[in-house]
Amino acid sequence: MNIKEAYNWLSNNSKEIARLGAIIELAAWDQRTCAPEKSHGNRANQIALLSKIAHSKGVDKKTKDALDVLKNNDFSGLDDSLAGANVKVWLREYERSSKISADLNEKLALTSANGEAAWESGMKNGDFSGFYPVLKELIDLTREKAESIGYKNEPYDALVDEYEPGITTSDLDTLFCGIADPIKDLVLKISDKSSDLLNYNHDCSFDIEAQKSFSRQIVDAIGYDLAAGRIDEAVHPFTVGIGPGDVRITTRYNPDNLSTGIFGSIHEAGHAMYEQGLHEKAYGTPAGSYASLGVHESQSRLWENMVGRSEGFWQWAFPIARGYFDCLQKVSSEEFLSTINRVSPGLIRVEADEVTYNLHVLIRFEIERELFRNNINVEDIEALWNEKMQKYLGVKPANLKEGAMQDVHWSAGMFGYFPTYTLGNIYSAQLFKAAESELGSLDKMFSEGIFKPLLGWLNKNIHTHGAIYGSSGLIEKATSNPVSSKYFIDYLKSKYSNF
């Protein structure tokens, strides 16, 4: 193989792996939105097979040969200015994948696909005794995975690196350290006051069909391309990228609380606009892939919170909402705004406000870290969880469903994923500040229903760069500053100083 052949082979292989990944996403989307109940075992086998094929493509001997050809070259002979960046990511991915045996990979895929069904039935009937053995197996397999991959200081490093390439447990310790105390202080300060506020939700009921139309109008207005996507309902909302021209979101609606549906929709639309903004021609290569889950989450949180919960946004959107929901006629825009920004420690992460949210993540991070330091086991999770909830948030779960087993992630074998939620928050504040300093007052634009400048800025500074700069490199390039949690803390302090 010469350089050109090697590069073309890797590009093509990378695209095929991406396509297989996209089909796995389709299969998972279908399982959560459409598939009949008796299909689950069969679906797990299908996903495991696709995962096996994708893995074997990634560790193909020809991949190694091609990478060997390219490793020490300057790529100047190639007709692709991003060749060097692509090769760097491929090398990293190969290093990682080739250490996981085909057998372990398939076991993980199959157990994860089955785990979700076991967890779901636990959530249905409140009894997790059927899920615990699967969870135990998933943790064992994941420990084995971490040992296979290797790590700098501790096994958990190998896990977070999958979702946020380059980051370590110790980096996360530092970041959480920078936000935990200021947030705890803020929570104490705000929740004292916010308990006095009115809550319009108490007196209203929101028709589901009207909520669907309203959410659709809003995500369309902020820039989610519905001709390249669709909106469905799911118990646990998520976004899937099924390839160019097909990025779907799901949401759920609560007749008693407008926030669930509208902020769920805006959040997922934020994710989706990231994928819709990726460089289509580079699809399947690092230059056309998302940078990390943290960066992904920065997009969803930015749209959900910095845009969707802002005063300007509701100056524009509140009259629209009133057109859909009669009962909002008797609610003042002030009351509405204070309700959607209410800070109140609770039990459920996905229902948490933007301040306490990160304490929920912190608890999960600390428990995962202990799990993979082999300091605790499945049986110890519940007690530790409840202790931390009490300590950080002052609340106590009555059972596993509203406690340690509330999230889907572990059932799908996704350990090391939670910290990316807080990284997303941190990045989002830093990005929003940089965008505003370049574009001028965003709140004013939102109040006029103008979102294109912000989306354009994110397209240009984040989306089109794909994964070639890594997450911290990308944030630094976009904001001209190294990643820091101070922007997020500043944002929270400034926003909630009014409360």
Next chain:
Amino acid sequence: MNIKEAYNWLSNNSKEIARLGAIIELAAWDQRTCAPEKSHGNRANQIALLSKIAHSKGVDKKTKDALDVLKNNDFSGLDDSLAGANVKVWLREYERSSKISADLNEKLALTSANGEAAWESGMKNGDFSGFYPVLKELIDLTREKAESIGYKNEPYDALVDEYEPGITTSDLDTLFCGIADPIKDLVLKISDKSSDLLNYNHDCSFDIEAQKSFSRQIVDAIGYDLAAGRIDEAVHPFTVGIGPGDVRITTRYNPDNLSTGIFGSIHEAGHAMYEQGLHEKAYGTPAGSYASLGVHESQSRLWENMVGRSEGFWQWAFPIARGYFDCLQKVSSEEFLSTINRVSPGLIRVEADEVTYNLHVLIRFEIERELFRNNINVEDIEALWNEKMQKYLGVKPANLKEGAMQDVHWSAGMFGYFPTYTLGNIYSAQLFKAAESELGSLDKMFSEGIFKPLLGWLNKNIHTHGAIYGSSGLIEKATSNPVSSKYFIDYLKSKYSNF
């Protein structure tokens, strides 16, 4: 490899190919029911990739080695009484697949996936100038495929053999010869009379939501397991088997004509009950796969026509229908029955009655045969089509949309598929007669809403045997008679002697 290893390897490989096929079905289902408009190019690439992987598994060198080990053995050492039958089918499939190059296979998959979109836009705007070049390419590729595979007498043999293993063009000539003239006579005789009949549809409108509930109740009652399936709407109704526990049907509803929705649903449910009745443990091997498309169609046509259009069925179902549709109160059951069995030559195959239907198929068969004898080309289809429509059915299409381009099949590269529709009709009459002679009056059972004995008979005599007897072998085994078109002609004559 010893015998056992070879057999296990082939079984496992066969299951993986079936799973990939099932995922292709999922992707196609999604494209027709859910996928956003901008996704089509991407989806075509995904399907082409899966098809490439499945094809390469089928022609893997290890497949050949394993088949060589097993070819001349008696399988008595294997713990599977169906081993011999499975190996026979695998050998046949390998012979076929290995002659099609990977390149041709991928080209066909990609062109077919794109063809459907081009055809659909032709159907939308009535202009097929964008579709003709794709159709031309598909025919050229299919000619190449037929030449690669080889054939006994003519290229079309290689094509029909894909859908109805073992059948030849000359067999089809004989079968069509046996039904064409009796049907033409019958049409002349009946349509004279049926033009005087009333049509309740003229005075009624049928609420779509009520139609959905009605169809759902009916297909549930006849035995379609909705916990292992689902019903969606599609412009061109179809059934997909996405693996055990997941066989979905689609249908469409016409507010002005109840027949479209209810018979479409029963037809597809007939297909689906076949797949739901396959031997789950043998999934992915010939013993757990459908026998042929002709046998598949025999199940759908049997339920649609012999059950769904029978007098007994509507003695039970008409009161149910009246509960859904007020306007049926003023319709007599006699009028209803005569409307749903009306025979009237028309332009559109999917709307044709059960008598004229086979003339529509005959026209397609004759045109395909000429195409692959290289006697005509794409440009000649329209004139020949119109000439035959006039000759066989006495009607003339005003344009391609209601004429030669009305069907989706060619756009998906499915040449040689149409004759299986008539084979299905022929098989269905033969099966129904055999079932009735064993079970007693089926019409009486239907009038009481009892369908389990018939479904059980089909399960036992057709479904659980999978593909191990071939289609004609299976029909012969189930009915103790060789395949013959006389049962179908007898059925039509006896049914329509009252008209």
